[in-house]
Amino acid sequence: MTRTVYVNGDYLPEDEAKVSIFDRGFLMADGVYEVTSVLDGKLIDFPGHLARLERSLAELDMQKPAQFDDLLEIHRELVTRNGIEEGMIYLQVTRGSAGDRDFVFPDPETTPSTLVLFTQNKPGLADSPVARAGMKVISIDDIRWGRRDIKTVQLLYPSMGKMMARKAGADDAWMVEDGFVTEGTSNNAYIVKGGKIITRQLSNDILHGITRAAVLRFAREAQMEVEERSFTIDEARDADEAFITSASAFVMPVIEIDGAKVGAGVPGKVAPRLREIYLEESRKAAI
Structure with missing residues (x-):
């Protein structure tokens, strides 16, 4: 049609x-x-x-x-x-x-x-099988322009990053600059260590995600500890959990980074719970 x-x-x-x-x-x-x-x-x-x-x-x-x-x-x-x-x-x-x-x-x-x-x-958007199974990411150099906080249509390198991930048998790529993860190709990146949610602080280096803001607000309301700081790929590989957020993926667990399992290699407890909270609260507030 x-x-x-x-x-x-x-x-x-x-x-x-x-x-x-x-x-x-x-x-x-x-x-x-x-x-x-x-x-x-x-x-x-x-x-x-x-x-x-x-x-x-x-x-x-x-x-x-x-x-x-x-x-x-x-x-x-x-x-x-x-x-x-x-x-x-x-x-x-x-x-x-x-x-x-x-x-x-x-x-x-x-x-x-x-x-x-x-x-x-996108029928089934909220009930994604990837959210249940988890996704795999690779790391790539972040060579984009410096104003990633502006949501421009300059999407060639993120598109190339997704293609690099596909060729490597993964679902997406996390971009790294000066040794630290900035964000995913079309999403914000997070790790969980010792129950603490860690994600890069807002600056010109990353997009100020609308879903990011909502998820962190819901996390704090649920008495989850949140730390906004940069983290490395090695930290991410050593984390208990990892996940991404975006307007189209909501909250999505990451179970593998550069071929190494994150935690047990399956979705943990924090990301699925945040996804559940986000979908429930967002549906209530939808217009």
């Missing part, structure tokens, strides 16, 4: 959607994005995603799309039109097209940004 997508104010069949070849998102990766999960036909953590989108736009001196204040309504309309019960909505904003390629930013007063949204139907 053809999806209905949204482009610059219009709901269109996906095969009729068009963006200029001179759009800076296409030519320069000059754009930002957000992905909001849908459970039971409702949006998960939408206010957080909207706030991060606003921050990303401001950090890149990019104007908000004209439809910014209508984004909740647009998300809901796409959910309805495409019959999404479980899945995701992808939103992208670019600096638009000034009519020709140029390194210099176009005048925002005369060049409106481009806004695109589309849905992905």
Whole structure:
């Protein structure tokens, strides 16, 4: 079935959607994005995603799309039109097209940004078999640009990292810089040692994950100890547990790093419990 997508104010069949070849998102990766999960036909953590989108736009001196204040309504309309019960909505904003390629930013007063949204139907998103079995990761060098806190569409190296993982028989890659894990290719990374949850502190080095913020809040409310600091791959291999968080994976146990088992090589107690809490509380707050 053809999806209905949204482009610059219009709901269109996906095969009729068009963006200029001179759009800076296409030519320069000059754009930002957000992905909001849908459970039971409702949006998960939408206010957080909207706030991060606003921050990303401001950090890149990019104007908000004209439809910014209508984004909740647009998300809901796409959910309805495409019959999404479980899945995701992808939103992208670019600096638009000034009519020709140029390194210099176009005048925002005369060049409106481009806004695109589309849905992905993912039945069984909340009941993932990987969450029960656990995932395997490899470590790779982190050679991305320095502003990873901005959720840009510069995703070539994360894509290459996922392909490296696939070739190694793993599910994903954790990126390492100056000896310390920064994050996964599309997720935040954690270890558990002696009951303590350890994850890298917020900075320009990692994405300020919306799911990360919610999971750490729920962990603290459940009287779990949390330490925000950098950790090494050796620490991760020696941990009792490891896991990742993201908007599309929620909380996912990691059972192997670079071929070495983490803990007993099966999901432990902390990650599955956090996933259970996150899904329960997020469903309650969904809009």
